Amino acid sequence: xxxxxxxxxxxxxxxxxxxxxxxxxxxxxxxxxxxxxxxxxxxxxxxxxxxxxxxxxxxxxxxxxxxxxxxxxxxxxxxxxxxxxxxxxxx
Amino acid sequence: xxxxxxxxxxxxxxxxxxxxxxxxxxxxxxxxxxxxxxxxxxxxxxxxxxxxxxxxxxxxxxxxxxxxxxxxxxxxxxxxxxxxxxxxxxxxxxxxxxxxxxxxxxxxxxxxxxxxxxxxxxxxxxxxxxxxxxxxxxxxxxxxxxxxxxxxxxxxxxxxxxxxxxxxxxxxxxxxxxxxxxxxxxxxxxxxxxxxxxxxxxxxxxxxxxxxxxxxxxxxxxxxxxxxxxxxxxxxxxxxxxxxxxxxxxxxxxxxxxxxxxxxxxxxxxxxxxxxxxxxxxxxxxxxxxxxxxxxxxxxxxxxxxxxxxxxxxxxxxxxxxxxxxxxxxxxxxxxxxxxxxxxxxxxxxxxxxxxxxxxxxxxxxxxxxxxxxxxxxxxxxxxxxxx
Numbered sequence: 001x002x003x004x005x006x007x008x009x010x011x012x013x014x015x016x017x018x019x020x021x022x023x024x025x026x027x028x029x030x031x032x033x034x035x036x037x038x039x040x041x042x043x044x045x046x047x048x049x050x051x052x053x054x055x056x057x058x059x060x061x062x063x064x065x066x067x068x069x070x071x072x073x074x075x076x077x078x079x080x081x082x083x084x085x086x087x088x089x090x091x
Numbered sequence: 092x093x094x095x096x097x098x099x100x101x102x103x104x105x106x107x108x109x110x111x112x113x114x115x116x117x118x119x120x121x122x123x124x125x126x127x128x129x130x131x132x133x134x135x136x137x138x139x140x141x142x143x144x145x146x147x148x149x150x151x152x153x154x155x156x157x158x159x160x161x162x163x164x165x166x167x168x169x170x171x172x173x174x175x176x177x178x179x180x181x182x183x184x185x186x187x188x189x190x191x192x193x194x195x196x197x198x199x200x201x202x203x204x205x206x207x208x209x210x211x212x213x214x215x216x217x218x219x220x221x222x223x224x225x226x227x228x229x230x231x232x233x234x235x236x237x238x239x240x241x242x243x244x245x246x247x248x249x250x251x252x253x254x255x256x257x258x259x260x261x262x263x264x265x266x267x268x269x270x271x272x273x274x275x276x277x278x279x280x281x282x283x284x285x286x287x288x289x290x291x292x293x294x295x296x297x298x299x300x301x302x303x304x305x306x307x308x309x310x311x312x313x314x315x316x317x318x319x320x321x322x323x324x325x326x327x328x329x330x331x332x333x334x335x336x337x338x339x340x341x342x343x344x345x346x347x348x349x350x351x352x353x354x355x356x357x358x359x360x361x362x363x364x365x366x367x368x369x370x371x372x373x374x375x376x377x378x379x380x381x382x383x384x385x386x387x388x389x390x391x392x393x394x395x396x397x398x399x400x401x402x403x404x405x406x407x408x409x410x411x412x413x414x415x416x417x418x419x420x421x422x423x424x425x426x427x428x429x430x431x432x433x434x435x436x437x438x439x440x441x442x443x444x445x446x447x448x449x450x451x452x453x454x455x456x457x458x459x460x461x462x463x464x465x466x467x468x469x470x471x472x473x474x475x476x477x478x479x
Contacts, residue, residue, distance in 0.1 A: 003221075003240025005434040013396060014350040020267035020397055026277055029269055029397040030313035031430055042434060044221075044240055063434070067239045070220035070435035076442045077157075077216045078093040083102040 001046045002065045008045075009059040011038045019043070023053060092442050094157045095164060097129075097213045100206045103164045104132050112171045114138070115196055122295055123288035125210045126226045131292055133204035134167055135300070136174075138197045144467040145200030145302035146460050147420075149293060149403060150309040152248050154211030154222045155241065157439040158427060159309040162452045163205035169453065170201065183383035183447065185454035191461055198464045200302045208248055208289050220435060223247060223277045225289050230282065236275035244274055246281040248289045249308070250399070252406035255322055255334050255343065256284035262322070262400065263355065266344025269397040280401050293403060297410065297420065305372070305463055306407040306422045307456065312437040313426035314388045316377055316455075318369040319361060319408045321393035322400060326358035333360040334409060344398040365408075369421050372462045376423075379458030383451035386429075393424060427452050 008025070010016045016032065016039045019025045031042040045053070050060050081087075095103065108118035115138045121131040137145075148166065150159035169180045173192045180187045195201065206212060210226035219238075224245030229236070236243045250270045255261045258270050258280065271278045285291055297303060319325075322334065324346050332339060342355035373390045380388050393404065404422030411417045428448050431437045440448065 001237060001239075003242070012350060013348070016396060017267040017349065020269065021265070024271075024273075024276075027269075027397065028430075028434070029395055030315060030426055032396055042430070044434070046237075046240075063432070066221055066435050067219075069433050070439075073157075073220050073435055073439045073441075074216070076093050076439065078096045078099055081096075081098045081102055083099055083106055086106055087102050 001048075003044050003046055003067060004050070005063040005066050006043050006045045006050060007040055007061040007063065008043055008053060009035070009038060009040050009061070013039060015039070015058070016041060023056065025049065025053070092446070094216070094439070094442060094445070095161050096216055097206065097209045100151070100160045100164060101132060104134050104167065104205060107167045107171050108134055112175055115174060116171060119296070121204075121292040123291045125208075125288055126228065127210040129209045131204070131206060131209060133202060133296060136167070136170060136196055136201040136203070137199065142198060142200040142302050143471065144198070144304045144463060145202060145300055146305045146307070146463050147202045147204070147296060147300065147303045148307050148309065148456060149204050149207060151206035151208055151212055152289070152308065152403070153310060154208055154215040154224065155220060155438045156311040157212070157216070158311060158445050158448060160205040160212070161445065162309055162427065162449050163203050165449050166453045166456050167203050167205070170195065170457070180457060182450040182454040184385075185379050185382040185458070187457045187461065194464045195457070195460045198467055199460060200300055201460060202296055202300050202303060204293065204296055207293055211245070219243075220439065224279065225287055227287060229274065233274045241277045242275060245279070246287050247278045248287055249403055250278055250280040250401040251285060251287050251290045252294070252401045252403055253284040254402065254406040254409045255400040256280060258400040261334075261340050262344035262398070263342055267397050268344050268400060270400045284401070297407060301418060303420055304418055305459070306404060306420050307459065308403045308424045309452065310424055310426050312428040312430055314386060314429050315426040316373050316388055316390045317393035317404070317424040317426065318373055318390075319393065319405055319422045320359040321402050321405050322359055322398050323394055324358045325361045325366065325392060327361060327363040327366060330360050332358060333412065335413060346394055346396070346398065348396065365419060365421060368466070369423070372421070372459060373423060375462040376455040376459040380451045380455035383454040384447045386451060425452060425455070
């Protein structure tokens with residue numbers, strides 16, 4: 001089941017607290033933002049969770065499939081051991 | 092350039108303690124092997140056997156936050172190279188002079204544990220880039236977990252410390268605590284406090300180096316510097332209203348900003364002097380970060396709408412409240428890097444975007460060490476005055 005990066009919009013702080021208390025959503029608390037019309041926070045959610053939150057009155061923006069997007073990051077991981085030549089001097 | 096893999100972090104730390112640096116470094120082998128059988132190492136940088144004060148820098152706790160070990164390796168390499176060669180350090184627009192480098196290494200125990208969760212890092216860098224926890228296998232009777240997106244068994248090390256660990260008992264049932272008892276959750280607190288070898292290694296270093304008076308856990312993301320406490324608002328007037336007092340069990344974790352306020356008015360005690368010092372030193376760190384590449388980080392108390400339990404910075408600070416023989420360890424968490432449009436890129440930016448972050452956080456850590464040097468020397472002078 002795909003996992004999506006989502007932005008969840010709620011009417012007030014109580015609604016945002018309920019994301020954790022009642023809906024057990026994994027929110028990224030550092031992204032909690034006060035907007036003109038309420039609050040927004042980033043989170044991870046699958047299709048089922050998104051539907052459940054929408055049914056509970058939240059507005060949910062669905063962004064990237066995090067697994068797909070994250071695979072691109074693997075090309076930024078070093079291969080082998082770039083320090084081994086220097087390590088020979090230590091051992 | 093690319094992120095350091097697990098083997099490279101270990102080799103880099105071993106190299107920093109090589110013959111050329113042997114007179115002022117110590118390679119520390121941590122006693123607890125990880126679930127996958129890895130042995131971790133830390134480094135202590137100091138000119139003599141033991142210092143009067145110390146700074147403990149921790150990284151690599153959350154597997155997907157790839158840049159944290161790279162930051163701490165950069166910090167160690169620059170500090171040891173500069174001390175050996177008698178030079179200063181420049182990171183973007185932030186500079187530390189050769190004299191200041193010497194003051195840091197001559198005055199402080201600088202203890203750096205850059206890769207606390209190598210199993211998780213390896214898994215994140217080879218299988219599931221969003222993996223956060225350690226690699227503790229599922230226990231008998233645990234539910235089957237989904238996979239991908241960071242889902243699966245394992246323990247969030249930064250919810251496993253012995254600070255209000257038993258959150259169902261110690262927090263209000265109304266508190267939106269960012270901790271979970273679900274073994275599949277990426278913020279699972281573990282089967283017991285300090286149950287994980289990775290957690291025990293972090294604690295072991297605190298026990299081993301009692302000179303440490305400052306603790307900084309390096310995480311991502313959010314461009315923020317957080318300080319004690321993370322469980323609730325702070326207060327400076329009532330020492331009895333504190334984390335160890337069972338009278339307040341069931342009343343914690345509702346900050347004043349919660350709608351309707353906090354019905355129990357619980358606030359975590361923090362001595363005014365400690366709070367002042369946390370803000371003063373944190374400000375110096377924040378200013379140095381901004382001097383490097385112009386990016387403003389926010390300095391604030393850790394607690395927000397979603398309070399935390401079992402975290403490293405609050406555990407480190409809590410120790411002296413429970414055991415008066417221990418010195419105070421002020422605790423910080425750095426959340427490096429900005430939020431990006433992609434959540435995975437927020438945790439592991441493309442490496443060219445990571446380079447200035449490495450430099451700015453290194454600058455902040457060096458400035459913090461310098462501030463700790465000044466406090467230590469001021470205290471030394473004050474003590475000398477007392478003896479006259």
